[in-house]
Structures are given as C-alpha cells and as structure tokens.
Amino acid sequence: MWQGWTRAALGVALGAATAVPELLYLALATPVTALPGARQTVYRGARRLADMERRRLAAFYGAENAADFTGKRAFQYLAVRWAVGLLGGLLVLLFVYGLVVGAVWVWHFLIGRSSLLTFGSQVLIGAVLLFISVQGFAGLVEVERRMARRFLGPSERELLERRIAELATSRAGVVEAVDAERRRIERDLHDGVQQRLVALGMLLGRARRTDGDTDLLRQAHEQARQILDELRDVAWRAYPAALDHLGLDEALLRVAERAGLPVRVRYELTERPARAVETAAYFVVSEAVTNAAKHSRASLVVVRLSTEEGKVTVQVRDDGVGGADPAGGGLSGLARRVAALDGRFDVDSPVGGPTTIVAELPCA
Incomplete structure (x- = not known):
C-alpha cells in the first residue's frame, strides 16, 4: 500500500x-x-x-x-x-x-x-x-x-486490432486446452480403465475354466467395482454432473471431500453465475486443489468465491512449499480457459510458499 x-x-x-x-x-x-x-x-x-x-x-x-x-x-x-x-x-x-x-x-x-x-x-x-x-x-x-x-x-482501429488479437489467442488456447483434456481422458482410460478391463476379462476366463472358482469370482467382482470407481472419476473430471443438478457450491464441497487433505470452502456468491462461469470456476478450484494435494505438501487449502464489481473472484490458497509453475500443463490450461471468458488468471507461488491462485471471471 x-x-x-x-x-x-x-x-x-x-x-x-x-x-x-x-x-x-x-x-x-x-x-x-x-x-x-x-x-x-x-x-x-x-x-x-x-x-x-x-x-x-x-x-x-x-x-x-x-x-x-x-x-x-x-x-x-x-x-x-x-x-x-x-x-x-x-x-x-x-x-x-x-x-x-x-x-x-x-x-x-x-x-x-x-x-x-x-x-x-x-x-x-x-x-x-x-x-x-x-x-x-x-x-x-x-x-x-x-x-x-x-x-x-x-483509436477505434487499435481497439479492434487488440480485440481481434485477444480473440485469436483465446480461441487458439481453447482449442489447445480441449485437445489436452481429450489426451488426458484418453490416457486415463488407456492406463487405468482399459488395463483393469483386461485383467477382469482374464479373471473371468480363469473362473470359467475352473467351473466358477469362488476366489476368482470375488477378485473379478472387486475389479468390476474398481473399474466403476475409475469410470466415475474420469466422468467427474470431464464434467461434474453435480454442477447442473446441485450447483457450484455443492460441487466444490465434493471436491473438498475427495481432495485427500483438509479443504475449507468459503462460498460467498449470492446468485448462481452463468453456466460457463460456473464451469470455469469449478475447474480452477478442482485443478488447484489437486495440485496442492499432489505437489505442495500442504496441510490446509482455503477456497474462497466472492462477487465484486460484476466479477466472480475465485481464490485458492494453500500453505504448502510453493514453487508452482504457471507455465505447467494444468495451470496454463486453466489460464486459457479463463482467458476464453475474458477473465484474468494469476498464480503467486514463491519457493517456500504459500501458493495463491486467483481467477477473475466476468459475470456477464
């Protein structure tokens, strides 16, 4: 100040x-x-x-x-x-x-x-x-x-040129982000679900050859349950159905429950935002919380959503070791997603922490 x-x-x-x-x-x-x-x-x-x-x-x-x-x-x-x-x-x-x-x-x-x-x-x-x-x-x-x-x-010409450049950049970023998301889903399906389905098929084949071995059937049942869990995870990361049915606050509470570390959510929005803004806010929080759980060695993550001057502000702060790279795949993808909505995305993560991620999304 x-x-x-x-x-x-x-x-x-x-x-x-x-x-x-x-x-x-x-x-x-x-x-x-x-x-x-x-x-x-x-x-x-x-x-x-x-x-x-x-x-x-x-x-x-x-x-x-x-x-x-x-x-x-x-x-x-x-x-x-x-x-x-x-x-x-x-x-x-x-x-x-x-x-x-x-x-x-x-x-x-x-x-x-x-x-x-x-x-x-x-x-x-x-x-x-x-x-x-x-x-x-x-x-x-x-x-x-x-x-x-x-x-x-x-001048009006310079404003138009700036706007055209912004739109071209954001469009390219959206295409790149969509492609990266597709590659991630394909990798999750290939390395996770597909391998488990192969193992399930082998277990069922062995059980069939042994006239329905009880132990093999139990293992096959466990594999089927794990496959369903992984499919739900992939579908949830692709697009959480709770956003449509229950709203952003409930979807963020589910992110907190599945985070694997304490997450405190402060939801201060008085009105439900537009679907595009709601989706972008969800993915900002989800990716930031996932990064904190995987890399930051944090003991607490605080998520705050508020509205000010016609913008939805999403802030995710953890008390971890810091050093997050804004150019990394996950954070750069979030930056492109936010830019596509004419928003602002900022990452402050000095070595030693804390890490603070802020996204400002226009309400309109």
Whole structure:
C-alpha cells in the first residue's frame, strides 16, 4: 500500500516538473501554429512531449495508453495537462511544508519551547493537511488518467486490432486446452480403465475354466467395482454432473471431500453465475486443489468465491512449499480457459510458499 502511495507521489512530483517545459513549449509554439508550414513541426514536438507523459503515466500510475495518437491530439493534451501538473506541484509543496512544520513543532516540544496544548493543536492541523494532501494526490492521479485516456487513448482501429488479437489467442488456447483434456481422458482410460478391463476379462476366463472358482469370482467382482470407481472419476473430471443438478457450491464441497487433505470452502456468491462461469470456476478450484494435494505438501487449502464489481473472484490458497509453475500443463490450461471468458488468471507461488491462485471471471 505504502509503495503505491509513494509511487503515485513521485509521479505527481515528476508531472509537476514536466509541466514547466510543457507550458514554455505551448507559450512559444502556439503563435507559430498560425504559420502555414510550421504547424506539423509544432505537432511533432507536442507528440514527443505527450509520449514522455505517456511513459510517466505507465511507470508511476500503471495507466496504459495508445501510441498512435496524432500530433494535434497531443497538442490539445498538453494545453490542459500543464495546469494539472502545476496543481500537482502545489500539492507536493503543501505536503513538504506540512512535514517541515511538523518536524519543527516536534523539535520545539522536545526542547520545551512549546506547551502540550500548542503541540497538540499543531499536530491536529498537520494531520488535516496530510489528509488533504493524500486525497489530493489520489484525485490528481485519477484526473491524469482520465485526461490521458481522453486525448491519448487508443483509436477505434487499435481497439479492434487488440480485440481481434485477444480473440485469436483465446480461441487458439481453447482449442489447445480441449485437445489436452481429450489426451488426458484418453490416457486415463488407456492406463487405468482399459488395463483393469483386461485383467477382469482374464479373471473371468480363469473362473470359467475352473467351473466358477469362488476366489476368482470375488477378485473379478472387486475389479468390476474398481473399474466403476475409475469410470466415475474420469466422468467427474470431464464434467461434474453435480454442477447442473446441485450447483457450484455443492460441487466444490465434493471436491473438498475427495481432495485427500483438509479443504475449507468459503462460498460467498449470492446468485448462481452463468453456466460457463460456473464451469470455469469449478475447474480452477478442482485443478488447484489437486495440485496442492499432489505437489505442495500442504496441510490446509482455503477456497474462497466472492462477487465484486460484476466479477466472480475465485481464490485458492494453500500453505504448502510453493514453487508452482504457471507455465505447467494444468495451470496454463486453466489460464486459457479463463482467458476464453475474458477473465484474468494469476498464480503467486514463491519457493517456500504459500501458493495463491486467483481467477477473475466476468459475470456477464
């Protein structure tokens, strides 16, 4: 939190410094724009200054803007940006002034040159000034973001190109994820169910040749039961029927029961999400819990589902050893599944733990 505030304050201070050359440039260049051949030169200079501001906004505010804005729009942006920059400079001076005055009053109180009442009143005034400065920083950052989005924001063509690229990537990811899921199901059937069916056939053949040996029939019955269990597991991993009949909360409780380690589920959704969102959320939790049980040596997994700002947030956190690879087959498949819904997927798993997996899925 403090790092974010510090970065924002530095961005405001740097913006105040860049406002001065921008104001000088406008003062010198504005009269030149009336000349027929000089306007494009002025616009090129304005574009360089605006591009510098664009990089500052990205570095300190995390605001991404387009790089294809015109020189005219850059000139218009600078025409209003300098005033906001100078206002930020006043806020920085007010903040520094409050710190200096506060330090002086603390020093006076420590050496006995001010009473407790005077010191308390000055501390109260300083706290008010600090609050005003911090709120001013936050408001100024938002104003700068909106202003840059208004003048330097992506064009309709760039938005369409971005959207086409996103759709192409997500479509390819969905195809790859479906193929990987098919290969996994085929592997489960070949290595598990198929081998057990062969063994069952051999047991039944031996029992037939021995006129129904009781022990062989018992083994065949046990094999048949295990085959049914494995078939249920394969079908459940392919698509859990409980999602349709009982809902996401009940399906997640069954995941917790079958996990092989303690799993605590906090289901905070007030309404049932759309089927695609519900399915994606289920598979995120199922894969994350399975990974924790197999690789993390965790003693507890906490699953939390909540809704905020039109998004379903799925968080899975375990207290294991960490080191999960986001590029691994299971997690990368989840990332593609979430991206197909225009969602966001993040894995935080430092060595030593804990591992936190977060997926944000749009409700609509």
